[in-house]
Amino acid sequence: CEALDFVNHRLTGVWAGSLMNATCKWNYDSRNRKFCEDLYALLGVPDLGAKLPQRIVDIGDVVAPMLPEMARTLGIPGNPVVVQGGIDAHMGTFGADAVTPGSMLFIGGTSNVHLTQVPDDGRNIRGVWGPYPNALTPGLRMIEGGQVSAGSILQWLSNTIFGLDDAGVRSLCAAADAIEPDSTGLLALDYWMGNRTPYRDARLRGAFLGLSLSHDRASIYRAAVTAVALGAANVVFDLEKQGVAIDRIVMSGGIMKNRLWLEATIDAIGKPVELALDDNLSLHGGAVACTVALGLFPDLTTAAHALRAPVVKRTPDFNRHRQYLAMLADYREATDVLTPVFHRLSGNVESTRTERV
Structure with a gap:
């Protein structure tokens, strides 16, 4: 159970x-x-x-x-x-009032999850978990996109690789924030633990391309933030390409505590975003379920709209969005070109692990 x-x-x-x-x-x-x-x-x-x-x-x-x-x-x-x-994150869609098709709950944390619903019309949607018919509300299918590693990459860089404490991380973020996304001369790929959406490839791996002896911590961290933001945009754009409407996005999670990462993600996606002001949308989801059971609302969708968490709206920087779009083309091309290499490398790691066992 x-x-x-x-x-x-x-x-x-x-x-x-x-x-x-x-x-x-x-x-x-x-x-x-x-x-x-x-x-x-x-x-x-x-x-x-x-x-x-x-x-x-x-x-x-x-x-x-x-x-x-x-x-x-x-x-x-x-x-x-x-x-x-x-499920906790899925119940958060009620707290975000992201139940009807066209709405998405984006939870940014150790990994990123993108939750939305689509009509139960039998369409084959690639690169997602699901679709799950009737799982959230009757008559619709929930789909779940995601990035396996997101905030975990940034934490790995700042803590494990750079060895920074909290004050050091704040200083690093401030220095990286002063760098334009396309000015580092770097391209990073955010596949530290493989890719869930849109490639569904567990054997993809992370990379920094374009490194030189002139690069410092701030530029490397900025490139990593950009990679995670590009990965998020790649999920949204791929779903839209498949006919999934994404007209409204609500963001929550640990991403709210890292302004550089948050703004990079909004700019890369290039859509107005609503930021949830409550730390735990799942609690709102529990309240929605209870009010329906008690007969206070006729259905979950109505209750979600009435009990949704407060939000503040943010708009993207469209000058930076154009930068991200240009970088996304390189991101996708690098993924295609390097996939065979990543597969060989991940296979070598698995072979070594097997031999040690």
Whole structure:
């Protein structure tokens, strides 16, 4: 089961799975409401379906009344019920009011995740996790783009490679902020841990191209920030190329604490962005689910619009956006050219690991 299911079991004594978790993580057939036993058999775990919670509950539906002893322990009066939720980041889409097609929740952190919904029209969308029909709201498919390494690259550079403390990192960011994106003479690729979207290639690797003895920490850090921003733009542009509407973007996560990274991402994407002023959109998502269960709103979409977190709007610097667009062409070309080399290098690493084992 998921951690969510275990917590709900402790609260209610009932085993139930979330439709979202089941669809996104268990390959549950959310259209026909059944486990994919044939798939489990092909994967060599034919009895998996029987081991999972058999009752699958939609987000915003009641799992069960809370056990009286649990209510007393938690100090909750009355007759509380436990309402079904889902995956943390995905529940944040309710807090961002990014439920309807055309809206995207962009969470920037150790990795980046791009969450949006599309009509359930059978289109094949490449390079994403999903699509997950009905996982978030009925009648739509959730898709999940992402960058496997994002803030982790910047932290790796500043802490592991440069050995900087917090004050040193602030000084580094200030120095890098004074450098125009296209003036470093460097091109970096952000595939430290492979690529999820749009290439879906676990064997891609990171790179700095154009290094010379004149480059300093600030220019290298600026190039890394640019690479992560270009990776984010590449995700958005590829989805749009496939017909996924992205008219509104809400950003949240650790990216909010790094102004250079945040502004670079907004400029690279080249769209107005709303910055969530609440640190935890998932809590808003939990509130949305509960209000629907209590009948305060007719559906999750209506509740999300009413209970969304406050935001502040930011517009991109279009002069810098033009720089990023030119660099994105080099970013994509370098990816294409170096992919065979990255594959060989990643294979060598795996071979060495196997020999050591």
